[in-house]
Amino acid sequence: MAVSYIEHVRRRFPNVPPYQWHESTDVPFAELQKPLSEARVALLSTGGVYLKDQQAFKPDKNDLTYRKISKDTDPRDLLISHDSYDHSGAKKDINSVLPYQRLQELEDEGVIGELSQQSYTLMGRIFKKTTLLDEIIPAIIGELRDEKVDAAFLVPV
DSSP, X not given: OOXXXXXXXXXXXXXXXXXXXXXXXXXXXXXXXXXXXXXXXXXXXXXXXXXXXXXXXXXXXXXXXXXXXXXXXXXXXXXXXXSSSOOHHHHHOGGGTSOHHHHHHHHHTTXXXXXXXXXXXXXXXXXXXXXXXXXXXXXHHHHHHHTTOOEEEEEOO
């Protein structure tokens, strides 16, 4: 079932001025330079997932930090700090918001070359777009380049 996200946000937060949604018109499409079966794929999620020994995200909004989750992490070591969605499905299967085990299965099946060593999680509900676009995203891109990632799988929550 499709969810009209913008209308959902407006109904949920009726006393908040309308959010100025970001529209990116100058980001070029980057064609994958190798078969997906040979590519290193990174996972990025805005589900507020973190390791139990990491600092929790600020759950409501504007947490401008990110966490790295190793691909060999036991899912029982993962927690969620995000108050903008129902966690019940994610508590049953963390892969619903951070599908790192599903991507490992795709690696095992040869669909992707490999899952990068680290997955990256951050919060949704970031209204400080300038900081997000000028600082946080470039920092994550730097990490992806260091890991020699060819493609990224984005999971907006």
